[in-house]
Amino acid sequence: MLTQLTEMNAAVLYGQEDVRIERVPMPHPEKGEIVVEVQAALTCGTDLKTYRRGYHAKMLALPALFGHELAGVVEAVGAGVTRFAAGMRVVALNSAPCGKCFWCARQQENLCEDLLFNNGAYAEYIRIPARIVEKNTLVVPSHVPLEHAALTEPLACVVRGLEESxxxxxxxxxxxxxxxxxxxxxxxxxxxxxxxxxxxxxxxxxxxxxxxxxxxxxxxxxxxxxxxxxxxxxxxxxxxxxxxxxxxxxxxxxxxxxxxxxxxxxxxxxxxxxxxxxxxxxxxxxxxxxxxxASFHHTPATCRRAFDLVVSGRFKCSEYITGRARLMELNSVFRKLMDRSNDIKTAIIP
The missing domain is CATH 3.40.50.720 (NAD(P)-binding Rossmann-like Domain)
Structure with missing residues (x-):
């Protein structure tokens, strides 16, 4: 059980091509938050660029927990959480808007002046902030593999790009x-x-x-x-x-x-x-x-439309995930991707 654990394995980005798998403190949920046991974290072009460059101006400050496309099983919930319970299968998106600023009021939540990002998917567990729990965490039906559900975030960006075009x-x-x-x-x-x-x-x-x-x-x-x-x-x-x-x-x-x-x-x-x-x-x-x-990022609405496309079975999720690896192999996976391998996405299984 989560309450009995004090540490977990997680990928920590320190700089250019410098990711280390370390023992870090186990996350625990505060009010409105949940902790998810990661079942699949997918490699992403953004993560690859961040690995290669050693930084990402918007999403993280080094050293930092790394990775943002994930799905898993709820391990623990914080006070006030009623929509989720331990054991539920979920996909948690990597951000959520404030819903109150100038841009949110104009249905441009992707440009929210207080857009909250969350990283740390390449780990055994991840804490999901309350705002993301409220706005951008979805229950995955039992027939959908969790590694397929993890495709929701990039697909949401693409769905918005097509709609905006x-x-x-x-x-x-x-x-x-x-x-x-x-x-x-x-x-x-x-x-x-x-x-x-x-x-x-x-x-x-x-x-x-x-x-x-x-x-x-x-x-x-x-x-x-x-x-x-x-x-x-x-x-x-x-x-x-x-x-x-x-x-x-x-x-x-x-x-x-x-x-x-x-x-x-x-x-x-x-x-x-x-x-x-x-x-x-x-x-x-x-x-x-x-x-x-020029389309950037996603909104809660496009996240749900992308999720519906994944759940429908119409999107070729199985063909899109072309490799699987353990957390300890993350560095070798990124080096392979940098060498222009034939892999599209690799599912990291902590």
């Missing part, structure tokens, strides 16, 4: 990048009735893009003109209705603008490194009436 059934969408988020965009768009053109780099990404619903594939290596190739898959070469950048480079941002049709929408979903500048053709933007968007 005005995606409609029948639209043609290009997705630049076939990493975990790019593949998730491909699959979510295909499930929403969009025709997907995937722009990928490596040969092994071709098969993955097709698996998740891409109808057409453009490989950047060996293609002389990526823009022309994408436009060639659209009627009269007019360009796509929506272009999503999930690669996060200045070049791919420019590609997205150039492959979208007149009156189309570009979503710069992939965040470039701090200080990056991009040159865009202002004449093309203005006279072609192009909408530029």
């Amino acid at each position: 005005g995606a409609r059934p029948g639209d043609t969408i290009s997705v630049i990048g076939a990493g975990p988020i790019g593949l998730m965009f491909i699959h979510a768009a295909a499930l929403s009735g969009l025709r997907v053109i995937a722009v990928v780099k490596r040969p092994e990404q071709v098969e993955s893009a097709r698996l998740f619903g891409a109808e057409e594939i453009v490989r950047t290596t060996g293609t002389r003109d990526v823009i022309a190739a994408v436009r060639g898959f659209t009627e009269k070469g007019r360009g796509v209705d929506i272009a999503i950048d999930a690669a996060a480079t200045p070049m791919t941002w420019q590609w997205a603008v150039d492959m979208v049709r007149r009156g189309g929408t570009v979503n710069f979903f992939g965040g470039c490194a701090v200080g990056t500048r991009v040159s865009l053709d202002t004449n093309r933007l203005h006279y072609n009436d192009i909408t530029l968007k």
Whole structure:
């Protein structure tokens, strides 16, 4: 039982490529909080960037408990918690808005001025703050594997990205990048009735893009003109209705603008490194009436829509989780991901 334990194993990030599995104090729930025994924590592109760079300006201050995509079983509840009890299977999202600020009042909770983040998924147990318990913790049905439920957080970001782009059934969408988020965009768009053109780099990404619903594939290596190739898959070469950048480079941002049709929408979903500048053709933007968007994070509403998609069984969760490892293997997992392995997501099983 939790009350009998004083320490647990957890991953602690100290700096660039410096994650240590340590014995740390066991969390205990305060008022409104719960403690969850982690059953699955998924690797994430954000965690990989944080591991590689040694920091994340918004989510944590070093040294810090690490990881944010998880699902598990409630181990203990704090005073005042009535919706959850020990033994319940849950997915706890990595943040929750305040619900009171300027942005929350305008249904832009992802921009909340007091957005509360929670890290520490790569551990045996995790404490879930009261606000996340109240706003962004969901009960997982018995038929849904917990490692599948853990996909809710990244999928919620993708769902919001598609919604913010005005995606409609029948639209043609290009997705630049076939990493975990790019593949998730491909699959979510295909499930929403969009025709997907995937722009990928490596040969092994071709098969993955097709698996998740891409109808057409453009490989950047060996293609002389990526823009022309994408436009060639659209009627009269007019360009796509929506272009999503999930690669996060200045070049791919420019590609997205150039492959979208007149009156189309570009979503710069992939965040470039701090200080990056991009040159865009202002004449093309203005006279072609192009909408530029940049979607960040999720909201409680998109978390629930993503969760419903996972629970429905329509999303190919099993195919998306391509590896499993123990907590003690976390460093080797990240090193493998840095070497551009074929894995999409690895489930860390504490």
